[in-house]
Amino acid sequence: MLDTVDSELRMRYPGPDGRSQPIHTAYVPADRISADTPVEWGNAATELLDRHHDMLAELDSTQSLPAVRERLQRNPIQDLRIDFEDGYGFRSDDEEDKAADTAGTVLAALAEQSSGPVSFGIRTKGLAGTERRRALRTLELVLDAAGGVPAGFVFTVPKIRAAAQVSALVALAEGFERGYGLAEGTLRFELQIESPQAIIAADGTAPIAEMIGLADGRCSGLHFGTYDYTAACGISAPDQALDHPAADYAKAVMQAAAAQTGVWVCDGSTQIVPDTEPEAALRNHHRLVTRSLRRGYYQGWDMHPGHLVTRWLATYEFFRQATAIAVPRLQAYLERRSGGVMDEPATAEALAATVLRGVQCGARTASELSDLTPALTIGVLQALVSRAPISQEA
Known part of the structure; x- marks a missing residue:
């Protein structure tokens, strides 16, 4: 009896799989992407660092700013996702088809860059009835334009609400692999958790653990969606944030469900960017990244080049200390x-x-x-x- 239990536990909780988790995922709308995006983001972030160096030096308790600046010039983005969902919106089919073709071409180019992101992919639209046809078509066009599945590719599926949706994703991945003549398990995906139903299902269960099991080893990570989740919980817009108690609860459930499975947990984003009040935004992002790191969330979304400055600064500080x-x-x-x-x-x-x-x-x-x-x-x-x-x- 106990041998069977041991075998089941080893299968479900294999521990780390040897991959190196990126510190962030940079989200770029599909109509703004190019093969030069990582360099452009790095240059914009470096300019912001230089402009606000004295203020950032006040935050820097480990003399990490020189290393951060060098990182921004050399390899600013570790993980990149081309966004066809909220950051892109609903367009005509012809327009999204063209954007998907461009995205595939860009991903193929990034895969050849020695200093480009280590991992990359797309965020499709969701699996609800009104969106899934478009989501599947975009994914197929991206892979066609990329010439298959580039090494490091992953696709992110937003607004996951039910475990059965994961079974459909596995079937989809298997179909693509057969179509492209790829080895089983080549195509992997991330589940974006931004609905309360993914945390507590209608029957009172916590379905994320079941989702990970149904993914059959294809689930690379769980990404938290700050604003969709808090809005669905009824949190007023001014109070929607990474550090709201409702967000903390959801991420704690995600963290417990993913523990020792090899599935990464990625924190969400902040909509406050360093444009109109850059120093306040930089301080806020530095605080939020540091807070997440202390809670064991080692990866988070970045939505703006300026976020790279405080992402790397807070991360270097945390790990040096x-x-x-x-x-x-x-x-x-x-x-x-x-x-x-x-x-x-x-x-x-x-x-x-x-x-x-x-x-x-x-x-x-x-x-x-x-x-x-x-x-x-x-x-x-x-x-x-x-x-x-x-x-x-x-």
Whole structure:
């Protein structure tokens, strides 16, 4: 009996799959995208950083601004989504067809850029009866124009409300794979959670865990939709925000459902952008990103080039501070000293995961980590995260 239970738990909760989670997803409307968008966003963000350097320096507690500026010039966007939903709106079929063709061409070009986003894709319209035909046609046209499924491609499906919709997505992905002659499991998707029915279903259950199971390993992440969700909960427009208690509850449910499944959780966006009152907007975004990181949401939406400045600044700060705390505790754990804190294997796993994230996002380099403690190599960190035996070679 218990062997069967063990097998079921291993299947449903395999843990991290080795992918490196991006720190953000940049959403760009389909009528504004080009292969130059990442560079253009990076240049606009750099200009904003330089213009408000003194104010940003006040927020910078870890002297990260020079590294942030270098990141904005070199590789500003880690994950990009071309938006055919709310950011694009409803257009004629001819107009969206042309936009889909352009999007596919852009994605194919991005896949060839060494300094471009690591992952990218589109957000389709939803699966409701009035939209799904358009959503499927757009996805098909994008893949046709891209020449198939580029490495790193994922499509985001908004307004998921029922687990059965996920089964339909799996069937859709299987059909595309057969049509393009691709290996099974090549086409992956993200579920955008922006409806209360996705958090608590009509029968009182929490359906997200079921959705992840029905996805058959194809669900890459859960993305939170701040404004649709809070509006559906009856929150007035001035109070709709990432840090509203209703949003916090939904994200906590998403986080618990996705824990140890290998599915990422991505926080939502803020509609406040650094245009009319740039310094206030930058401070607000820095605060929200920092708040999300402390709650374990390591990825979030960015809707404006200016968001890149405070996204990277808050992320670098968070992981530099966390690494400074985690490294001595990990060293003490490996040497079986207390260091003032008696850490257990689960805590060592979490500490190692934090340091790995800091290296993967660029807040710290592997060489800097080696300077702090030569014994704490990337191999050792990976072994701690997976709770595998630590070899002498690691």
